[in-house]
Amino acid sequence: MKSNLKPMLELIEKEKGISRNELISLLESAMTSAFSKHARGLIYSAKIDPQSGEMQVFVQKEVVSEVKDPTNQIAKEEALSIDSATEVGQTVEVEVPADKFGRIAAQTAKQIIVQKIKENERESLYDKYKNRAGQIASVKLYRFVKKAAIVEIGDTEAILPDREQIPGEKLRKGSSFKVYIVEVTRGNKGPRIVVSRTHPGLVEGLFKMEVPEVEEGIVKIVKIVRDPGVRCKVAVDSSNPRVDPIGACVGINGVRVQVVISELSGERIDLIKHSDNIKNYLASSLSPAEVIDVDVTNRKKKEARLIVSDDTLSLAIGKNGQNVRLAARLTQWHLDIESETQLKEIKQEKFTTGLKNISGLPGVGQKTAKLLIKNGLDNLDKILETGEKGLTSIPGIGAKMAEKIIKAIKENE
Numbered sequence: 370m371k372s373n374l375k376p377m378l379e380l381i382e383k384e385k386g387i388s389r390n391e392l393i394s395l396l397e398s399a400m401t402s403a404f405s406k407h408a409r410g411l412i413y414s415a416k417i418d419p420q421s422g423e424m425q426v427f428v429q430k431e432v433v434s435e436v437k438d439p440t441n442q443i444a445k446e447e448a449l450s451i452d453s454a455t456e457v458g459q460t461v462e463v464e465v466p467a468d469k470f471g472r473i474a475a476q477t478a479k480q481i482i483v484q485k486i487k488e489n490e491r492e493s494l495y496d497k498y499k500n501r502a503g504q505i506a507s508v509k510l511y512r513f514v515k516k517a518a519i520v521e522i523g524d525t526e527a528i529l530p531d532r533e534q535i536p537g538e539k540l541r542k543g544s545s546f547k548v549y550i551v552e553v554t555r556g557n558k559g560p561r562i563v564v565s566r567t568h569p570g571l572v573e574g575l576f577k578m579e580v581p582e583v584e585e586g587i588v589k590i591v592k593i594v595r596d597p598g599v600r601c602k603v604a605v606d607s608s609n610p611r612v613d614p615i616g617a618c619v620g621i622n623g624v625r626v627q628v629v630i631s632e633l634s635g636e637r638i639d640l641i642k643h644s645d646n647i648k649n650y651l652a653s654s655l656s657p658a659e660v661i662d663v664d665v666t667n668r669k670k671k672e673a674r675l676i677v678s679d680d681t682l683s684l685a686i687g688k689n690g691q692n693v694r695l696a697a698r699l700t701q702w703h704l705d706i707e708s709e710t711q712l713k714e715i716k717q718e719k720f721t722t723g724l725k726n727i728s729g730l731p732g733v734g735q736k737t738a739k740l741l742i743k744n745g746l747d748n749l750d751k752i753l754e755t756g757e758k759g760l761t762s763i764p765g766i767g768a769k770m771a772e773k774i775i776k777a778i779k780e781n782e
Contacts, residue, residue, distance in 0.1 A: 389419055533563070
């Protein structure tokens with residue numbers, strides 16, 4: 370049967386990018402199934418010539434010595450003309466007129482082609498976006514499904530879940546904004562793309578777009594922590610000593626950082642100079658508060674005390690502890706914030722307690738106690754840990770006095 374499949378195959382191959390052999394294989398399989406379904410009990414198969422587009426239809430018949438059922442059987446003599454090696458009991462494919470299958474073939478071909486085109490378009494879309502996870506994209510809000518926002522991203526859709534939306538940000542249908550592509554997976558109707566407005570990667574991507582030095586790698590964004598919609602801390606460093614990483618990110622009159630802030634609906638951004646000097650880094654992390662002193666209380670456990678002036682204590686801590694909490698997340702240190710007055714009170718308390726405990730030891734007077742406290746030994750545990758040898762390194766304390774102090778502490782336990 371000469372069909373019109375050839376021009377159709379050529380058109381689809383050219384416009385939709387589906388190979389002719391792949392499409393023919395699908396059509397043959399689908400038509401074979403469709404023909405057999407409509408001809409109960411008979412097993413049909415369809416074959417399409419890729420060059421001419423001609424379709425042939427075959428039915429399986431059993432080879433017998435004497436034909437009793439012409440519909441399902443074929444005489445051996447006739448079967449030998451089809452397959453010279455056939456034997457009685459085997460089956461052969463006998464070509465039958467294809468005209469009566471024309472309507473079924475046309476319907477099946479249409480269904481398969483439409484289905485394949487859709488599958489191909491879905492796969493093409495997936496291939497287009499599968500490597501875009503981790504990138505920034507401009508989107509347009511299309512509609513809402515419950516609390517999730519469906520956005521147009523290029524020639525497809527993406528979902529902005531409620532958890533990935535900036536708290537308090539009012540998104541309106543038709544509005545355009547930028548998002549961070551979190552993940553791209555295969556879906557039933559095409560790629561399933563999840564995007565975010567709260568991911569730290571959005572901030573980094575925006576700085577790359579606005580700051581050439583970041584895009585070129587001269588200025589490196591070391592770490593970003595966010596309280597989305599409220600505050601963000603960005604640790605930056607520079608591979609070129611002549612380039613100020615904070616100045617590059619701020620831009621002339623703050624134009625660069627203001628673009629990022631505007632895109633994030635006014636989220637405040639603290640740019641922090643990263644440093645290998647932990648005291649400098651911890652002090653900078655508390656920006657915009659000025660830190661007077663940093664006392665690393667336990668380096669192994671990453672614990673430190675930051676001293677600020679009395680009038681900047683609330684700024685250092687931030688509303689509901691937000692500023693110090695973000696600084697702790699940025700540095701991964703446990704930070705205690707104290708004002709100068711609080712520090713003086715703590716020192717005075719330690720001095721009073723230490724003086725009382727140390728001077729109360731047999732043979733140890735207030736003069737010796739003050740000397741020990743002045744050198745940081747304000748409690749009995751620290752003195753024991755220092756030992757006799759350590760005590761003798763303090764000017765004014767000899768070997769006998771050191772021995773007397775250690776002995777008195779041990780007897781007092």
